[in-house]
Amino acid sequence: MVIIMSDEQYQKFIKKYTPKPKKLINAITTFVAGGLVGLSSEILLELYEFWFNLPRKESGVLVILTLIVIASILTALGVFDICVTKLKSALIIPITGFAHSITSAALEYRTEGLVLGIGANIFKLAGTVILYGTVAVYIFGIIRLLIIGG
Amino acid sequence: MTNTYKNVYIENTATIAGIYEHEGPLAKYFDKTYTKDLYFGEKSWEKAEIKLLKDTISLILDKTNKKDSDVNLIISGDLQNQIASSDYAIREFDIPFLGIYNACATSSEAMIIGATFIENKSAKNCIVSTVSHNTSAEKQYRNPTEYGTPKPETATFTTTGGAALLLTNKRTKISITASTVGKIIDKGVKDVNHMGAVMAPAAADTIYKHLKDLDRNPDYYDLIITGDLGEYGKKILVNYLKKVYKLDISKNYDDCGTMIYNTKKQAVLAGGSGPSCSALTLCSYILKEMQEGRLKKVLYVPTGALFSPTMYFQKESLPAIAHAVSLEVAE
The missing domain is CATH 3.40.47.40 (Stage V sporulation protein AD)
Structure with missing residues (x-):
């Protein structure tokens, strides 16, 4: 009487009742919103160069710092996660996402104290990026050195 | 059992x-x-x-x-x-x-x-x-x-x-008349963002066993409610019960996850979850309806995903369980 449905058949069966992720809309939203973050950073870069009479490289560092401060404050105000829900990955991919992951972890674990809470958990999400980012820098640095000599 | x-x-x-x-x-x-x-x-x-x-x-x-x-x-x-x-x-x-x-x-x-x-x-x-x-x-x-x-x-x-x-043990208006202890069911789903699909087969198995053991039809109950399958899990359960067990619960079935929130207006995605989702719905709305006689027989089937984040990171699929409790207004 009872039909036996294998695990594979079940995975196929549930697909019928599962909404497909709106990949195209998400990609467009991310492209446009992420592009706006890039555009405003570029404007800021020019402005910093102009206002403070800085070389481009140092102006770039100031832009990154500005984005980190804004993302961290918005995270603390509880606004950033709502923006992510609306703008998808546009704010997660740039440096703002990195700052957001660190600030949110620090906020979350402050109740467990400065050492075992914030200290032990602040890089809970960002640790992966730091570790593999550093490894990647070494690998690509060596490749660059071998190919174009530094 | x-x-x-x-x-x-x-x-x-x-x-x-x-x-x-x-x-x-x-x-x-x-x-x-x-x-x-x-x-x-x-x-x-x-x-x-x-x-x-x-x-x-x-x-x-x-x-x-x-x-x-x-x-x-x-x-x-x-x-x-x-x-x-x-x-x-x-x-x-x-x-x-x-x-x-x-x-x-x-x-x-x-x-x-x-x-x-x-x-x-x-x-x-x-x-x-x-x-x-x-x-x-x-x-x-x-x-x-x-x-x-x-x-x-x-x-x-x-x-x-x-x-x-x-x-x-003192007589009141609402009694617990039967229960069915569910089995752990794991259909190999690994998506933690689709708990409805993880838990629906567990709910289906428990509902089927409960009805079979007591020789009842789904329409014995005024309402069958699951715990927190959500909008999509609900559809999966109704169709899964129809296909696998030949049981139709579409007329007298609802899910607490979709009753406790307005899933269209509130930002809750597919609906509510958590142990208090089903318990709050039962202890507030459902039992009030039973007290006032609008519902007489209710099968309460909360569903649980017994998953551990550690085992999930170790690539295990998600086990699920459901236990049924039959509630009736005493004659």
Whole structure:
């Protein structure tokens, strides 16, 4: 009487009742919103160069710092996660996402104290990026050195 | 395993919910709601969850005019590691305690254990309770609460609330007449953002066994309610029961996850989840409808995903469980 449905058949069966992720809309939203973050950073870069009479490289560092401060404050105000829900990955991919992951972890674990809470958990999400980012820098640095000599 | 009971009744219930549930369609049925924020005057999410359960148990003692010493036993569980919320809330009471865990199916597990004690005359009465808290569950199972990631529509939203029932051997209007203990079912689904698909086969298996063991049809019940399958899990369950077990529950079936929130207006994606999602719905709306005679026979089937974040990272699929409790208005 009872039909036996294998695990594979079940995975196929549930697909019928599962909404497909709106990949195209998400990609467009991310492209446009992420592009706006890039555009405003570029404007800021020019402005910093102009206002403070800085070389481009140092102006770039100031832009990154500005984005980190804004993302961290918005995270603390509880606004950033709502923006992510609306703008998808546009704010997660740039440096703002990195700052957001660190600030949110620090906020979350402050109740467990400065050492075992914030200290032990602040890089809970960002640790992966730091570790593999550093490894990647070494690998690509060596490749660059071998190919174009530094 | 299905058991029937002759002397187990529900004396009273207590429910306290949070702000999101207060904005939902069942708001007027809750005893109390804490709407200022999710801290409830405490310093952390976990302490807020403990306060929620403590207040819920105090409330049921107040509502039934009972002192600690009048209650034989308390059975409780929650989502925190080591079921910390139940442990720390119930240390404030002078009542023997059994701590249990079955994720979001905790309330029915507690009711089954409590009903068995009372039926066997090992206890005259017993409080069963459960609690969950949106942000402490996020911290426990997912990312830091302020961390935003895009979530699929099938994801669910943990309910904030505490619910308690006082079971007794003294005759009241609503009785627990039968229960079915479910099996762990794992259909190989690995998507933590699609718990409805993970838990639907467990609910289907338990509903089928319950009806078969008692030789009943689905229409024996005025309402069959599952715990927290959500909008998509609901559809999966109805169609899965039809296809695999040839049972049609589409006419008298609903899911607490979609009853406690307005899934179209509130930002809860597929609906509510967490042990308090089903328990709050039962203890507020469903039992009120039964008290007033609009529902006479209800099959309550909370569903739980028994998953551990560690095992999930080790690429294991997600096990699920569901226990059924049959509630009837005494003739």
